[in-house]
Amino acid sequence: MSNLERDPVELLCPPEAAHGPAVEVLDYREVPLGGPRAMPVRRTLPQRGRTTIGAWCFADHYGPDDVAATGGMVVPPHPHTGLQTVSWLFEGEIEHRDSTGSHELVRPGGVNLMTAGRGISHSEVSTPATSRLHGVQLWVALPDASRYVGPFFEHADTTPFQLGDATVRVFVGELAGGELGEAADAPSAPVTVFSPLLGAQVDLPAGGTVDVPLDPGFEHGVLVDAGPAHVEVGGADAATEVAWSQLAYLGTGHDRVRLRADADPVRVVLLGGVPFGEELVMWWNFIGRSHDEVVEFRRRWQSDVIDRNDPDGPFGTVAGYDGRPLPAPDLPTVRLKPRR
Template sequence: MSNLERHPAELVAECEAADAGGITLLEPRDVPLGGPRAMPVHRTLPQRKKSTIGGWCFLDHYGPDDVSITGGMRVPPHPHTGLQTVSWLFQGEIEHRDSVGSHAMVRPGELNLMTAGHGISHSEDSTPETTVLHGAQLWLALPDAWRDQQPFFERTVPTPSRIGDAVARVFIGELGGASGQATVFSPLLGAQLDLDAGGSVVLDVRSGFEHGILLDLGDITVDGVEVPHRHLAYVPPGRTDLHLASVGGARVLLLGGEPLGEQIVMWWNFIGRTHEDVAESREQWQHEVIDGTDASGRFGTVAEYPGRPLPAPVMPTVRLKPRE
């Protein structure tokens, strides 16, 4: 998914110090996802309180949306560098196309993972059969050693498993004896958990991981702390278990990972390490794709897409630099 903001803010993210084991509630920010009717998304990462959770650096939660009202998802070809996109649906269907030749449908319970690495372009459109769209779009920052990885796409289907009073779909990493098969480049965890009404579960987790729990549906407490709808509960490293409980039942996304430990610069759809990284990526996208037709360039072209690619916003007038 593209960040369709017309004036995307510069973000410099770095590993933040944990606070004595406390849980922080991160409130979502409402963002229109472009288009004439502007499908709304609710963004909990990145923000000033917390920029990353492990390698997870971007989280948009959306729906359930009636596409007859919102227009659904219509995201023309756009570029990415230095990251992986993680598409996870609860309801609906999205058609994915990219410049390495992938053409796939994103469906509920199936992970679609696109590794941008050095550079890729892709499009995402909800299908004509979709009446309700509901899901999450996430990005993973690639460690510096892997951020020029050649781009590729993969799809995996996690097998549901029961952990106490919850059904888990582990799409990245390991949890409760289940393992995701997706290719990632740092120690990570990603899972959907469905808790029974009146249920609770104690999750054994890695103490070196920080975690985030996003409430999608129902009600949930994390170690006794109530998490409001669409909010992300941040749990710093140091825990060996997490206690989740629900009165009426809940569906959550559980994210985790070792703190990235690297400074990253995020702007629009690019992740780099310096101002020059981002400026060069933008210039190449504009020159190769928007102003020309260089299918052999860094970002390639999305074949058979019935529309124009998305121009990049204008770069900020000041140099992108770390915030104090």
């Protein structure tokens, strides 16, 4: 998914401390996702005070969205560098095309992971069969040693398994803990990552409770899709209520998290990873390490793709998309200043 803000903020993302309150609740801001009717998305990462959770650096939550009212998702070809995109749906269907030649449908239960590396472009459009669209779009920052890898695309179906009262699907990485019994062969996803990560969907029926094992070396986020969810980690005096679309941040040092549903069913997306110890520069759809590097990414996109000077350049072309690619917004008039 593209960041379609007309004036995207350029962020310096310093390595962050992975400690603080046992459960820190982060609210979202609403961002229109382009088009004349502008499908809204709710963004919880990045934001002031918390720009990454592990290598997870971007989280958009959208829907349930009435496609007839909003026009659904129509994101023309746009570029990425230095990251992976993870598309995960609860309802609907999205057609993905990219400059590696990949053409795939994103459906509930299947994960689409696209590695941009040194440069890729792609489009995302909800299909005519989709009446409701509902899911999350996530980005993963690539560590410096891997951020110039050649671009590639992967799709994998996931297997649900029971954990206590919950149904769990792991779509990135693997679930910690050796107490999963018959589910021992299910809590991992066969997609490529470049740092230790976890991404999972956890569904609880009304009145249900589950203790999810965590890797104590990870920090975690609990993004609530349906709720509220009650989140509790060791040492807390009581559970913290986390409302719909909010993100609960858990620092390192926890070996499990208890999730509880009261009167309503709960669905959360659980994200985790080793604290990301590198400074990032994020602007529009690019992740780099300096202001000048991001300026050069933009220049190449505008020159090679928008101005058609080199269709075989690092961002390539998206075959099969009927329309023009997205031009980049104007750069800020001043050099990057840290936001901490």
